[in-house]
Amino acid sequence: MMLLAGTVPVDGLPLTRGPVSREGQWLVIDGQRVVCTQGTAAMISAALAVTEYLHMGPPQALIVGDTGSGKGSREMYEYLVAQASQLSVDTLTLHYCLPDMGQTKRLCAALEKSKRRPVMIADAASMYAAKAAGLANAFDIFTPDASEMSFLADAEATHPAYIARHLFDADISRTPELVEAASRQKSTAKLMVVKGATDYIVSRSKIVAEVCEPDVPALEAIGGTGDTITGMLSALVTGGMAPVEAAVLAARANREAGRLSCVTPATRVWQMIEVFPQVLGRLSPNKSDCSGDFLKEDK
Amino acid sequence: MVFRKDKARPFEGGGLVIFLDVQDAILAEKVVKKAGYAAKMVAPPPELRKGCDLALEVNLVEKPAIQRVLDEEDVGYVDLVPINTKMAELLDVVKVTNFGEWTMVKAGNMKLSFEKATGIIVNTSGGGCPDIPHLHAQMLDRKVTEAPWPKDIGFTLCALMLNRALEEAVHLWQERERS
Known part of the structure; x- marks a missing residue:
């Protein structure tokens, strides 16, 4: 089972955990309805598309309302720290939240002590906090975009807003050297999907695959199209697919969905998510693709 | 399941509000905490000191929100900067x-x-x-x-x-x- 945790932009929405279902364009979690938009909801929607396709149980989600004050983010961290030993999940994906180095350290320490440490995935500000706290190596999977890769490569930065200019100027083709720099500083997770014009799959600091087709440049402009990769990857890994294969598939599926829905910079992410079942049908992932799980073997 | 809780939390900020005098620092701690943000009074490193021996550690990520609170409450401060002085300037490209x-x-x-x-x-x-x-x-x-x-x-x-x-x-x- 996977747990997808993150904030949603709904003021006053209490901390809520439960299996995810869909009602039209709404996600429903323990009776709370959340619209599919950029961020945590897009990530959850993409994971749900995969679990439905593979006939797995639905994802569990832990959501809380937070429009920026950080109150909901803190409640989420506190819940995860307190429940770390009883989460009973195979995969924990941390997503949008107010990055908090202290809470991230507490959470990682609590999960290390638990009998059943989940595969840990971080994207968005959860990834910023992990890197800033010096805990990137405690994570199994990161899914940075090109500018976030520059952030991981910057030894000093604690947020992408403070990366050195020469790193910000780096284009996606410089990913290999950014990966090397990030690796030297122990700012990488075991597996990374670096999202850009070319998606780089990085395993243990080595680029093991590149995905560049179909080429759909407009994806970069659409809010949520990185979140969908994180959601699909979370579901595929939970389903037992080897992480590198899962990463390649998620990257390819995202591009195919962009192509199939003829995206432009004005497309909304839910329009793309709608075609995921069709895309997954074409790419035909199934559980027999599972060829092991080095992340779990590694523990 | 719906959960409600609000426990005391640890704090590690990464940002410092720098002041010219102690009175501003004390007032800033009060208004920032009252507004719901984590903050603690610390001694600034010498290279960031601007006349006051106190600085307020805050979460650097919340820079615009904390500056807004200080401005609205008319609290004087010099700047809100990263504690890590090796960090690059805020990106402006x-x-x-x-x-x-x-x-x-x-x-x-x-x-x-x-x-x-x-x-x-x-x-x-x-x-x-x-x-x-x-x-x-x-x-x-x-x-x-x-x-x-x-x-x-x-x-x-x-x-x-x-x-x-x-x-x-x-x-x-x-x-x-x-x-």
Whole structure:
């Protein structure tokens, strides 16, 4: 089972955990309805598309309302720290939240002590906090975009807003050297999907695959199209697919969905998510693709 | 299951509010904490000291929100800076990408796209802080000159980067209108 945790932009929405279902364009979690938009909801929607396709149980989600004050983010961290030993999940994906180095350290320490440490995935500000706290190596999977890769490569930065200019100027083709720099500083997770014009799959600091087709440049402009990769990857890994294969598939599926829905910079992410079942049908992932799980073997 | 709890929490900020005098520092701690932000009084490193032996450690990511609180309460301060003095300056460079009918402006980790013919914001992307999906909803389908400024309603460094992207989009739009 996977747990997808993150904030949603709904003021006053209490901390809520439960299996995810869909009602039209709404996600429903323990009776709370959340619209599919950029961020945590897009990530959850993409994971749900995969679990439905593979006939797995639905994802569990832990959501809380937070429009920026950080109150909901803190409640989420506190819940995860307190429940770390009883989460009973195979995969924990941390997503949008107010990055908090202290809470991230507490959470990682609590999960290390638990009998059943989940595969840990971080994207968005959860990834910023992990890197800033010096805990990137405690994570199994990161899914940075090109500018976030520059952030991981910057030894000093604690947020992408403070990366050195020469790193910000780096284009996606410089990913290999950014990966090397990030690796030297122990700012990488075991597996990374670096999202850009070319998606780089990085395993243990080595680029093991590149995905560049179909080429759909407009994806970069659409809010949520990185979140969908994180959601699909979370579901595929939970389903037992080897992480590198899962990463390649998620990257390819995202591009195919962009192509199939003829995206432009004005497309909304839910329009793309709608075609995921069709895309997954074409790419035909199934559980027999599972060829092991080095992340779990590694523990 | 719905959970409600609000326990005391540990704090590790990464940002320092620098002051000229002690009275401002004491007042700042009071108003920042009252507004709901984590903060603790610390001694600033010598290279950041500007006359006062006290500084307020805050979460650097909440820079725009904390500066707004201090400004609204008329508390004097010199700056809000990273504790790590080796960190680069806040990014102030933008990249512009032409997508035919649309223009995408990128500032740091944030991107904003608008329709060239109308100036309407059609998308924002990137980032990871909790105000970003909220700002996304607030800014979409608004003209660049009529959209809310992220620095005014956002809380985080991601919002500051989005603000920088909007500034550039407004500049590009106004140039286009003049030509």
